Amino acid sequence: MLAALSHSLSAVTIDALLEHIVVIDQRGMIVSANKAWRDFALANGGDPLRVCEGINYLDVCDRAALCGCSDAARVASLVRDILAGRCRSATFDYPCDAPHEPRWFSLKISALDHEGAPALVLVHDNITTLKSCERQIQFQASLLASVEQAVIATDVAGTILYWNPFAEKLYGWAAAEAMGRNIIDLVPAETSAERAAQIMARLQAGCSWSGEFLVRNRDGTTFPMHVTASPIRDDQGRLIGVIGISTDISEWKKAERALNLSAMVYEAIGEAIMITAPDERIVAVNPAFIRLSGYAEPELIGQPARMLLTGVLGREHNGELLQRLEKSGHAQGRVWTRHKNGDECAEWLRIDTIYDERGQVKFRVNMFSGITDQKLAEDTIWRQANFDFLTGLPNRSMFHDRLTHELRKSHRSNLPLALMFIDIDHFKEVNDTLGHDTGDKLLREVAARLSSCIRQADTVARLGGDEFTVILGELDELDSVERVAHGMLAALAKPFVIGVETLYLSGSIGITLFPHDASDVDTLLKNADQAMYAAKNRGRNQFSYFMPAMQRAAQNKMRTLNDLRAALAQGQLRVLYQPIVDLSSGRIRKAEALLRWEHPQRGAVSPAEFIPLAEESGLIVGIGEWVFQQAFHQAMRWRGNIDPEFQISVNMSPAQFRRQSCGNGQPLHAPHLRSHPVLGRYAGTEIVVEITEGMLMESTHSIHEQLLSFRESGIQMSLDDFGTGYSSLSYLKKFHIDYLKIDQSFVLKMVAGSDDLALCEAIVVMGHKLGIKVIAEGVETQEQRDLLTGAGCDFGQGYLFSRPLTAAQFDRLLRCHDTRR
Numbered sequence: 078m079l080a081a082l083s084h085s086l087s088a089v090t091i092d093a094l095l096e097h098i099v100v101i102d103q104r105g106m107i108v109s110a111n112k113a114w115r116d117f118a119l120a121n122g123g124d125p126l127r128v129c130e131g132i133n134y135l136d137v138c139d140r141a142a143l144c145g146c147s148d149a150a151r152v153a154s155l156v157r158d159i160l161a162g163r164c165r166s167a168t169f170d171y172p173c174d175a176p177h178e179p180r181w182f183s184l185k186i187s188a189l190d191h192e193g194a195p196a197l198v199l200v201h202d203n204i205t206t207l208k209s210c211e212r213q214i215q216f217q218a219s220l221l222a223s224v225e226q227a228v229i230a231t232d233v234a235g236t237i238l239y240w241n242p243f244a245e246k247l248y249g250w251a252a253a254e255a256m257g258r259n260i261i262d263l264v265p266a267e268t269s270a271e272r273a274a275q276i277m278a279r280l281q282a283g284c285s286w287s288g289e290f291l292v293r294n295r296d297g298t299t300f301p302m303h304v305t306a307s308p309i310r311d312d313q314g315r316l317i318g319v320i321g322i323s324t325d326i327s328e329w330k331k332a333e334r335a336l337n338l339s340a341m342v343y344e345a346i347g348e349a350i351m352i353t354a355p356d357e358r359i360v361a362v363n364p365a366f367i368r369l370s371g372y373a374e375p376e377l378i379g380q381p382a383r384m385l386l387t388g389v390l391g392r393e394h395n396g397e398l399l400q401r402l403e404k405s406g407h408a409q410g411r412v413w414t415r416h417k418n419g420d421e422c423a424e425w426l427r428i429d430t431i432y433d434e435r436g437q438v439k440f441r442v443n444m445f446s447g448i449t450d451q452k453l454a455e456d457t458i459w460r461q462a463n464f465d466f467l468t469g470l471p472n473r474s475m476f477h478d479r480l481t482h483e484l485r486k487s488h489r490s491n492l493p494l495a496l497m498f499i500d501i502d503h504f505k506e507v508n509d510t511l512g513h514d515t516g517d518k519l520l521r522e523v524a525a526r527l528s529s530c531i532r533q534a535d536t537v538a539r540l541g542g543d544e545f546t547v548i549l550g551e552l553d554e555l556d557s558v559e560r561v562a563h564g565m566l567a568a569l570a571k572p573f574v575i576g577v578e579t580l581y582l583s584g585s586i587g588i589t590l591f592p593h594d595a596s597d598v599d600t601l602l603k604n605a606d607q608a609m610y611a612a613k614n615r616g617r618n619q620f621s622y623f624m625p626a627m628q629r630a631a632q633n634k635m636r637t638l639n640d641l642r643a644a645l646a647q648g649q650l651r652v653l654y655q656p657i658v659d660l661s662s663g664r665i666r667k668a669e670a671l672l673r674w675e676h677p678q679r680g681a682v683s684p685a686e687f688i689p690l691a692e693e694s695g696l697i698v699g700i701g702e703w704v705f706q707q708a709f710h711q712a713m714r715w716r717g718n719i720d721p722e723f724q725i726s727v728n729m730s731p732a733q734f735r736r737q738s739c740g741n742g743q744p745l746h747a748p749h750l751r752s753h754p755v756l757g758r759y760a761g762t763e764i765v766v767e768i769t770e771g772m773l774m775e776s777t778h779s780i781h782e783q784l785l786s787f788r789e790s791g792i793q794m795s796l797d798d799f800g801t802g803y804s805s806l807s808y809l810k811k812f813h814i815d816y817l818k819i820d821q822s823f824v825l826k827m828v829a830g831s832d833d834l835a836l837c838e839a840i841v842v843m844g845h846k847l848g849i850k851v852i853a854e855g856v857e858t859q860e861q862r863d864l865l866t867g868a869g870c871d872f873g874q875g876y877l878f879s880r881p882l883t884a885a886q887f888d889r890l891l892r893c894h895d896t897r898r
Contacts, residue, residue: 097201105135249295371417436489468524476538483550498605504543583618653881821855
């Protein structure tokens with residue numbers, strides 16, 4: 078009776094508890110479960126009958142584990158450990174979220190005896206509130222640990238209870254060293270009992286305290302600190318401690334001292350200072366400026382600066398100063414100011430710009446000082462050093478500064494920049510024919526036209542000669558680049574009236590973009606230059622964008638040119654000879670000397686590649702002299718041994734004509750030719766000088782004089798590639814041309830009845846009428862030879878007769894022909 082009553086009371090007591098409680102035996106069978114346990118199962122979507130008396134709890138856990146519940150597997154493991162006697166109790170915390178509600182539970186497992194046999198009691202409790210508090214405490218601790226300020230907490234006696242990581246960094250004491258010590262012993266550099274009492278009184282009253290302290294580091298150095306102290310109270314409102322937040326104000330104090338000093342200087346300095354906003358309205362003036370202008374400060378603030386800087390005497394000069402300011406952010410020079418009473422006077426003005434974090438103008442600082450002769454001289458020197466004296470445009474030095482500045486602005490604004498390189502086509506001919514005075518006037522007009530095509534914030538510069546550059550900064554749309562380029566080409570295409578002359582020009586423009594093509598000044602300038610040459614090579618009067626292939630081509634060109642400089646000295650150059658045959662007799666009467674380059678790594682380099690480089694670099698002069706020497710000596714050998722009338726034709730580059738002179742800059746005349754160190758040795762019939770139609774048509778007086786000197790000295794001349802250019806028939810007679818060479822383009826496709834044959838016949842008849850013999854190039858078939866012979870052509874040259882040969886090979890060929898003859 079008493080046992081039953083005791084069991085009944087235990088069941089009632091367990092059911093009355095809020096914790097979820099279940100008792101399991103040594104097999105894992107549930108022998109007792111209270112009402113809270115069953116209600117929890119029902120509230121969470123489970124079946125109370127599946128977790129009540131008579132159900133094996135371990136089987137329930139194992140099935141849940143097989144379904145992927147790791148928490149169930151962990152609980153089953155703990156239960157088995159306790160039933161096996163490996164431990165007496167265990168606690169397991171785990172999350173168990175309900176919809177829209179994060180929850181945490183704690184499961185406590187303890188061993189007990191049940192009816193004399195081992196058993197377990199499981200107590201399941203909701204600890205969500207506890208976990209939330211723990212997380213909040215952890216968050217607050219992490220917050221205090223990560224804040225970039227020293228956070229220190231003490232009790233009312235000053236004993237340190239908390240010392241965050243930044244306090245360790247600031248004061249040099251580790252938290253473990255600081256905790257438990259009195260703050261007065263570690264932190265203040267100077268202490269005052271009166272001040273400490275005032276702070277404590279304020280905290281006792283429930284208020285915070287803020288102020289500055291001079292504190293010390295562990296190493297003994299001192300620095301200023303701003304401290305905010307707040308009271309810590311218990312539940313009854315009693316003061317139990319203090320929490321302080323400290324900020325190092327060393328840099329702020331330095332800045333404050335600098336600002337105070339600047340303010341004192343600003344007020345006391347003798348130079349007048351005016352500060353303006355981006356819209357040019359006045360925002361501040363110093364006393365010296367008030368004295369200079371005659372206006373009171375309220376009369377000036379908010380007014381446009383031009384009310385003082387647009388005097389009638391200086392409007393044009395002031396405008397030029399503002400243009401320089403827009404481009405570089407800095408400017409200085411003489412300006413005219415207007416006093417309140419109407420008087421105008423010259424002042425020296427220096428303007429500097431203050432930019433905001435986005436690179437936009439925030440303020441302009443204008444400093445005025447009296448004019449002196451020294452400053453006027455400095456201004457003149459500065460202009461001469463930075464501006465082109467002829468056009469007034471920025472020179473190369475100022476261009477580099479402007480481009481560097483614009484690159485920084487474009488980088489900050491993340492907007493592209495375009496650089497243009499402009500070369501005036503055929504400008505040299507203007508200087509050579511009309512003189513440098515006309516050329517200078519033309520350049521000034523070109524500069525004005527280019528400047529009219531751009532925005533005020535853009536830059537046109539003259540690098541030298543007929544080379545100009547344009548900087549288009551901070552472009553909102555890249556299409557505007559082409560519009561500007563088209564506008565410049567159109568402006569240059571209009572007639573230039575210089576005195577009594579009307580001139581027509583064009584321009585070649587190279588364009589490169591930042592940051593797409595490059596990000597530094599030198600590379601951008603090199604890219605634009607390469608793009609400009611690409612525009613020239615495509616026919617001029619157009620623009621071309623830079624492409625990486627241009628850079629590779631330029632590098633290859635540079636390597637080839639460097640190798641070519643050493644090629645002659647290293648014996649890589651050689652002269653080959655191609656026979657020129659008398660078509661009527663079949664005899665080899667002449668040869669053309671052909672230059673070839675055998676590169677040690679690249680092998681044979683095409684003449685079409687290296688000869689233009691030699692002409693452009695001036696190497697053609699030395700190389701040409703060497704070719705003349707080789708050809709002359711070879712002609713003399715073959716004249717002495719085989720044919721006394723044998724001739725060798727040598728091509729002469731226009732660059733050689735331009736550079737061959739008597740050493741005093743004057744063209745060669747007949748009396749001088751014999752004494753010339755190079756040509757004087759070849760003045761005879763051994764060598765025939767081959768020139769092109771373009772050379773004949775060059776209108777320079779010097780070249781005409783040299784051609785006539787050749788004629789008067791007995792050197793014969795041959796006109797190469799006849800029919801492909803624009804020859805003047807009068808020039809054929811004027812310079813006594815001896816031979817016309819029909820270009821191979823007319824010969825290669827020549828057949829009976831063709832237009833090419835008709836052209837060749839016409840050239841032969843014309844040449845003979847003028848007393849000029851005709852040589853046909855590119856003869857490759859017997860049919861071509863027969864047609865040319867029938868047309869009366871004098872000589873033929875081409876693969877039908879022989880490819881170009883070395884001197885030894887040609888010697889054997891000549892002797893073979895001479896033997897057959």
